[in-house]
Amino acid sequence: MSTAILSGKPLAALIQQEVKEQVRSLDLDGVRPVVAVVLATADESTRWYVRSIERAAERAGVGCRIIDLGHDATEQVLAGALRDLGAEPSVHGIILQTPLPAGVRTHHLVGLIAPEKDIDGANPLSLGRLAVGQPAFAPATARSVVEILDHYQVPVAGKDVVVVGRSAVVGKPLSLLLLARDAAVTVCHSRSGPLERYTKDADVVVVAAGRAGLLTGSHVSSRTVVVDVGTNVLADGSLVGDVDEASVTGTAAGLTPVPGGVGSVTTALLLLHTVEAARRQSSSTPLEAEAAEAQVLEAAG
């Protein structure tokens, strides 16, 4: 059995190209898309990740503002920054980068991200809107999974897709995206039955559990396409996914590698969401004016 390796890199390049084109088109309308990243940690790998977003934005012509509030930022300061960015017309996308300082209520802060600028789908309202089919940005990682499957023409409509992991950032939003594409979706997790019970007969298995080596070749069949969302840093500093690559390669029909799979698409999607947000915000001005006028009439009448 030869397992197709589904690299994220060609797709990431296509999305970056699309972003560049949209940047040029927005430029004709005098709009420069800008993403703001709110950062409050001394963690080196996180700061490295944020710099990688900054570099990617620069390459694509998207403005990037790093709002570094320091590792001891208070909730009040973070809340103030999010409110300011929400009100700032020159900023179109907002990322609240985790981890946040101890004692800060993350769930309270994500609710302060302006929904129309919530390009990484962190505000629960974005998740709720996705669930009911209203326009909203999905978390970039969840969308990456769907885009990779699309890119490699792996069908999900009418198919059985299993998501391993039920997190609010990947498992749950991903299951909503897959349901919207007519997949039958099973979500299993650390407290459900033996993994192979769910994964063995699946057409697609997405592993987002945060446990290195969780899914092995014995869990899947030769028709299963496996998408690995895991990012685990080993003691030697190397990055591995949740899939035991050695045993799954040779067993499954396809596998996304780590690194170079889902993660490589995520940053490109954050920038794509930023230009989409910029487009919506710049084109919605006439509608907003209309709505404001209607309110004035309502108040007057």
Next chain:
Amino acid sequence: MSTAILSGKPLAALIQQEVKEQVRSLDLDGVRPVVAVVLATADESTRWYVRSIERAAERAGVGCRIIDLGHDATEQVLAGALRDLGAEPSVHGIILQTPLPAGVRTHHLVGLIAPEKDIDGANPLSLGRLAVGQPAFAPATARSVVEILDHYQVPVAGKDVVVVGRSAVVGKPLSLLLLARDAAVTVCHSRSGPLERYTKDADVVVVAAGRAGLLTGSHVSSRTVVVDVGTNVLADGSLVGDVDEASVTGTAAGLTPVPGGVGSVTTALLLLHTVEAARRQSSSTPLEAEAAEAQVLEAAG
């Protein structure tokens, strides 16, 4: 095989009793819980349903205001009513009753229901909060399913639960409630594979598809508990669920009847949510004052 008939009525009676006790306890604090139902339809069965909520509220000592805006109410009038009710301290719960007049954007209006008063979980923000584990009211029907399973001590933790139907009012919120209780959850629907592929080995099957007779005895095994969320009105005016009762009775381990199953618990839960909302809103007053004060200090300093 003898199939246990899991009536909702004893549970509904217990919840009504709980509501009455909470009403008495709130009365000591000078609070009378009130639910408002916004109605804009001439449909007789809907108006009958709203009157049944009113009667149940009356019996439990919960105030009920029917805001009847007529079958030709505009979106602006409906929006105004929802905003007024959100701001009105004497109202603790709000139900926006469907169907709404043609041309009215339901998805826009549900977003105007104050989240703390959204006792039927209609605002997408409520769904998003449920997904991330923040306090929110689930749609009463979805919660009914979980409460019936609890009442009859049908375990879901570590079990395989299948939800047939992916609606925003039942299937999706229910899958979130079940995941939070450690079930492995599969959502299948009209575009997924043959029903028995999903339901045959399940511990619990919840049918919420809106199709009379969809699930038959051949789809389930003797260890499956079946919960029927369907409410289909036949040509002769009788009410049936999505389950073919004749064939499932004698095959499955348990079955909730229609009528007298999930539906009979739903109204009781709407009243329970109303008293819970009244309790939260009356006890949160000091906190809100504190937050307002903090904002004043923030603005000053």
